[in-house]
Amino acid sequence: MKYAYYPGCSLHSTGSEFDLSLRAICPQLGIELEEIRGWICCGSTPAHAVSGLLALALPVANLSLVEEMEMDEMVVPCASCFRRLKSGHQETMTDPGLREKVNRVVDRPYEGTVEIRHPLEVLCERSMLGRVAETATVDLSHLKVACYYGCLLTRPPKIMQFDRHEYPMSMDTVLRAAGITTVDWDFKTMCCGAAFSLTETDIVYKLTGDILDEAQAVGANAIAVACPLCHANLDTRQREIEERREKEYGLPIFYFTQLMALAMGIPATELGLAKHLVETDELIGSRTEPQTRSVASVTH
């Protein structure tokens, strides 16, 4: 299956591990990604805080690029991009006046034919879960992963129409199919403080700290994410939070795609793990000999 691919700014910079690991697992699963030529930023938080029109025009410009490629399905891994693109589509398609206005601003009018999907949605398809189980041959049973979905994958549900908004399970489902244990916990969709990382950092210390506390309390030894900003807060701010709370977490933060790739036996060196500020070696890097697991044991 071939999809138009919108990486977004973070996956080309601070979150490039997400891009690398997604690209690494796709061929194994028969998924082909074609990056949208000339894509631009979705506008994310700054755009909707400054101009309602700009906040729609930036994502819609990208949707119309997908139409120009004559493709009708796109995948968007970044939670914030996913949110903005979905909003761009839905708000313009349900309000003809707004649509007319937005189409006057973008280079090429958007017809509304693009289906915007998150990789987790694609991976949760029944046939795909079977393939995940088949390709995941490395034993990672020592992992106890807290799946952290963050805010925007599921909120607001009216626009996102993705998973259960208060207690999503898609990431758990996909990782479990890959033979990885995921834990039950309450902080799946709590906010990490998001873009306040650079300005109101104390808020991030509190919110992200609470998430780390809870993950530790339920006995997780790693957290999986699907958002580059969540990753930045949980990973790059972890040491500062440890200093402030006078405790040690040592919780590696993985993109769920990195964990899937590791389960598939893709070498850790190809997944950008060295870019993480919280070391991952102790948990996964020392395992030079991939240990195979019995596939039959995880198919229910």
Add this chain to the structure above:
Amino acid sequence: MGDVQSATAVAPSSGLARTILEDAAVEVNLCYQCGKCAAGCPVAYAMDYAPAQLIHAARLGLDDLVLNSKTIWLCAACETCTTRCPQEVDIAKVMDAAKILAVKRGIKPSIGAVRSFHQAALASIRRFGRMWEPGMLVSLKLRTGDYAKDMDLGLRMLRKRKLKLFPALKGSRRARRIFARVAKMEKEASEPS
């Protein structure tokens, strides 16, 4: 008086509530103060008015209170409030509409750094088509004057090669065209015809 035709006939809308309805298509008068938004807000502890209070102030037309509040700048846009509101009031969108209105009326943002971040980020997107973090960070520091903040973290990220040293320029012209057309349309809309 006689027959009551609609809710607006019995509950006259404040000027601020009408502006929010026109600008953001959110009807704050639907709020019945259940307080769910305030209860679920992860940042309410740091705000001067809880989200439910801010919505009430908008209904009452307390422009000064709303537009000078810290609340509107401290909203993290997590959309928990919007998701849980039983009256489907898009509270997060009200926070955006109030920020935009405050800037339009020349009111100094109560949390200046947040506004500076938005400006620095949008300047980067307009110039390069995509966000270029190192450039955006420099621009943010120039605006806030807080040069020492996060220097240590920045260096750790550089060592880990997390920061991209040069901006991409693909799509920069496309972005500039969009920014220019939006600015023109918004200018036309704000001028009295």
